[in-house]
Amino acid sequence: MPILTTKFYIPVPRFNGVVRSQLLERLKERHDRRLTVVSAPAGFGKTMLVSQWIASCKQPVAWLTLDQNDNDLARFLAYVVAALQTIEPAFGLEIIQRLQAPELPSTETLLLLLLNQLATIEQHWILVLDDYHWLTAKPIAAAMSLLLERLPPQLQLVVISREEPDLPLARLRARHQLTELRVADLRFTVEEAHQFLSQTMELDLLVSESQTLADRTEGWIAGLQLAAISIQGQQASSLLIDGFTGNHRFVLDYLLEEVLQQQPAEIQTFLLITSLLDRMCGSLCEAVLAAAPASGAATLAYLERANLFIVPLDHERHWYRYHHLFADLLRQRLATSPQGLDLPTLHRRASSWYEAHGFGIEAFRHAAAANDFAQVERLIDQQISLHFRGTVTTLLDWLATVPKSVFEQQPSLWWRHASLMLMLGQTTGVAEKLDAAEAALQSYPNDHQTRNLIGQIAATRAILALAHYQFELTLAQSQRALAFLVADNVFSLTSAYWTLGFGYLAHGDRAAARQALTKAVSLAQASGSTFIRILATIGLGQVQESENQLYQAAATYQQIIELAGEQPLQLIYEAYLGLARIYYQWNQLETAERYAQQSLDLAQQYDRLIDRSIICELWLVRLQLARGANDQASSKLAQLAQTVRQQNFSQRLPEIITTQIGVLLAQAELQAAAELAQTIDAPLIQAKVLLAQSNAAAALELLQPLIQQFQAKDWLDQQLHGLILQALAQQQQGQKAQANRSLQAALALAEPGGLIRIFIDEGLPLKQLLRELIGRGLGNAYARQILAAYAQVPFIPNPQTALIEPLSERELEVLGLIAAGLANQAIADQLYLSLYTVKAHVRNIYAKLSVNRRTLAVAKAQELDIL
Incomplete structure (x- = not known):
């Protein structure tokens, strides 16, 4: 965003201006108030009064003159920070970076950053917001209210406005945190009017004449100034003063006629034409007037010398603006000018x-x-x-x-309106505007321009469908866009390939997804569209993850972060989350947690109506589970489930339920886990629950056709998970050779990506199977690496769930007495059981622990933390 530095110049008080001592004292006495409001219609000297006060202040002051272009939260905040940087150049650099991102962070995030930065100020600063009446946007009003509520005492805010500002004035007034100057305070007294007319405007008037003008203008400074200009050089000034009547509007109209008629025709033309500019410099005036070089600067200098309501905006006298009221009236005349402009x-x-x-x-x-x-x-x-x-x-x-008739004549405006709404995350009303665009196109010829617009509309519909998780529609509209878009419309083509790729990815066609996303990245690089390039590259990283290519995926996600540079784009939360998943699989939990937290920080900048942060918090729950913090994980999941239901984030519910099942299995609540598993379409999770229930036969019946489907679709990540569960089911069934083959196939799929955690998360049965595989000489270095990683697991919760079948309470009693060194008969005597019953319990214990001797049973139980 180009920053116009002239908006930061503090107006210089006139060297011969009226010093308003009484008002200045009021401002000085109340310098500790949180907010100062100077509010009055145009022409009451608001800006000049504050500039006089600022000139005598010892505190650092930042000044920002606002205009209609600033009625946007991002632009407004950017200028506020830039104004404060005139005091401290390093202030708010992170805020500026976030504001320069394609996606705007949430208001709360931006204000939190601003408030935290303001809290570091060591001395008292003053921030002046001039012409605040231009700001009418509700997001700005909400942001300012929040800012004032939490404003640190180091900053005093001064608002200058023609209208009552939309701020919590009543609350601040009740807390004695507000200083106010209104019209009644700002009117010139007779003494001030006489001083202004004689000293500033250099008129030789009697006090009584000054009083007459002050009375007629009701102390209105602009009216006095216009009166003075019309009187200058007049012989019968007393008659003019005596005949001076009417309210402000008619007085001003009359005086403006007097002022303009005293100017040469070329100056009148200059004033009228350049009044359409909010601010002006010499070359801009020359361009608008089609005038000779250097004439613009010379005329501006003349206007300043003639005191014709022109205000310099910088010390070099390069940029100027007209007095607001003067400009308004000039524009009224320009609109009805008889000169045929x-x-x-x-x-x-x-x-x-x-x-x-x-x-x-x-x-x-x-x-x-x-x-x-x-x-x-x-x-x-x-x-x-x-x-x-x-x-x-x-x-x-x-x-x-824009009138609807213009949209009908220019259907592309409907499409642009819809596209811009999507850029701000607004989806309501987008489809209706796209419908209107297509309806308007019905009467247009079927030429390449019409077809291209049809393609652009389809590309926008694809984005809208993707935002609503309507993947069938995403695919259909992406394909329609590609069929209609012209070859040189690179931006829309890139967007269409990106949505096409994600549509394929959602449907499981990963090869097609990779092809479409690669095309999107290529087009984005050619067109310089960093935004779409990041989105498409994120998709490629997810495809690589699904193919167990974790090293390539990690490099892809790092590339995204580098591509985004220092701009903390919300959308790259997916890159950080991808790295969290990868480092989790590599069993580097601290690194995984760091990336997951970074991902959450970015995702929380999205609007609360968007579910991105839920995804990140779920992964932090997974990390809690990996550390054995089951109760914390369960509590957090309950909160997330409530949020998902309240916000109607139905797409996130299966992920939450899947994680809840993991918690229940870790807590050995098998029945609850089984009931919950039936509420979602997740066959692998259901197989896992069946294994926990020691129902290996049912698990195998479910897994075998699934694995064949995964192989046919080339879903390597799902195939890997299925093979691991199949190996555990075969182990439970006593099918040792088959279990070893399934585990070897899983290791072959996992080794290129270095996956570790997917094995560890299956608990001690998988560790036992790995040991047996290695003991038989069937395991390689990678298998030994995974086995060694078990030693790094700080805590494996509820080890009973890791057994082929959990030990019963009586078996645990028998096991404890075995560990105490008691023989079978002694155990029978102590537990009032028959010797036959005790021997049966011992056989069951051996089978469940996969051992054949008492000493091995005790050692295995100790290893599992059962004893």
Whole structure:
């Protein structure tokens, strides 16, 4: 976002201006108030009063003059931070980085960053927001209310506004945290009016004449100034003063006529034409007027010398603006000018100058004022491709003012409106605008331009469908987009290949997904679209993960983070989460947790109506489970489940239920786990529950056709998990050779990616199977690496669940007495059992622990933490 530094210049008080001592004292006495509001209509000297006060302040001051372009939260905050950087250049660098990202963080996140940064200020700062009345957007009002509620005492906020600002004034007033100056305070007294007219405006008037003008203008400073200009050089000034009547509007109209009529015709023309500019410099004026070089700067200098309501915006006298009220009246005259001025041409010239000098939003505004829709659309494309923050809201505001008849004549505007809404995360009303665009196109010729717009509409529908998890529609609209888009529409083609790739990925066609996403990345690189390139590359990383290519996937995710640079884009939360999953599988839990937390920090910047943070929190729960913190994991899952149901995040519910089943299995609550498993379509999880229930036959019956399906679809990650569970089921069935073969096949699939945790998470039965495999000489170095990793597991909860079949309570009693060294007869005597019954318990214990001697049974039980 280009920053206009003239907005930070503090107006310099007139050297011969009226010093308003009483008001200045009020401001000085209350410098500790949280908020100061100076509110009055135009022309009451609000800005000059505050500039006088600032000139005598010893505290550092940041000044920001606002305008209509700042009525966007991102742009407003960017300028606030940039203003504060005039005091401390390093202030708010992280905020600026986040505001420059294609996706805007949440308001809460931005304000938290701002407040934390303000809390580090060591001395008292003052921030002045001039012309605050331009800010009418509700997000800004909400942000300012929150900011004022938590504002640290080191910062005092000063708001200058023509209107009552939309701020919590009543609450601040009740807390004695507010200083207010209103119209009644700002009116010139007779003494101040006389001083202004004689000293500032250099008129030789009697006090009584000054009083007459003060009474007639009711102390309105702009009215006095206009009166003074009209009186200057008049012979019968007393008659003019005596005949001076009417309210402000009529007085001003009359005086404006007097002022303009005293100026040469070329100056009148200059004033009228340049009034369409919010601010001006010499070359901009020359461009709009199509005038000779250097004439613009010379005329601006003349206007300043003539005191014709022109305000310098910098110390170099390069940028100026007209007094707001003066500008308003000039624009009224310009709109009804009898001179036959071609306003669209003037606006087009201004737009061209702004575009050439890097001010995209200003260029857009003037193109829109000229109704130059071709220029408007080109500038929109330019702004979107550059991802200027603060632009999208401005474009949407303009589109909201465009008559429906224009949309009917220009159907592409419907599509652009819908696309811009999606960029801000707004989905309501998008489909209706796309429908309107397609309906309007029915009467258009079937040429390449119409077909291209049909393709763009389809590409946008694909994004909307993807946001709603409508994957069939995502695929259909992506394919339709590719069928209609023209070859040089690289941006929309890239978007269509990206949504196509994710549609294929959701349907399990991973080869097609890889092909589409690779194409999207290639097109994004060619077009320079970093945003789509990141999205498509994330998809490629997920495909690599699904193929157990964890080393390649990790490199892909790292590439995404590097591609994003220092801009903390919300969307790269998926790259950090991918790294968390990978390092989890590599059994590097601390690194995995760090990446998962980074992912959550980014995901929480999304709107609360989006479910991204739920995904990250689920992975943090997985890490809690890996550390044996079952109770904490269970509590957190209950909270997440409640949030998912309240927010209707139905897509997240199966993941939560799957994780809850893992907790229940770890807590040996097998019945509850089995009942929960029946509520979701997750065959592998259901097989895992059957194994925990020692129902290996049912598990094998479920797994064998599944594994064949996974092999046919080339779903390597699912195939790996299925083979591991199949090996455990065969072990339970006593099918040693088959179990070894299944485990070897699983190891072959996992070894290229170095997966470890997928084995460890199956508990001690898998460890036993690995031991036997290695003991038979069938295990390689990778198998020994996994076996060694078991030693790094700090705690394996409820080891009974790791047995082929859990020990009963009586068997645990018998096992304890065996460990105490008692013989079978002594155990029978102590437990009041027959010797035959004790021997039966001992045989069962041996079978369940897979041992054949008492000493081995005790050692195995100790290893499992059963004793």
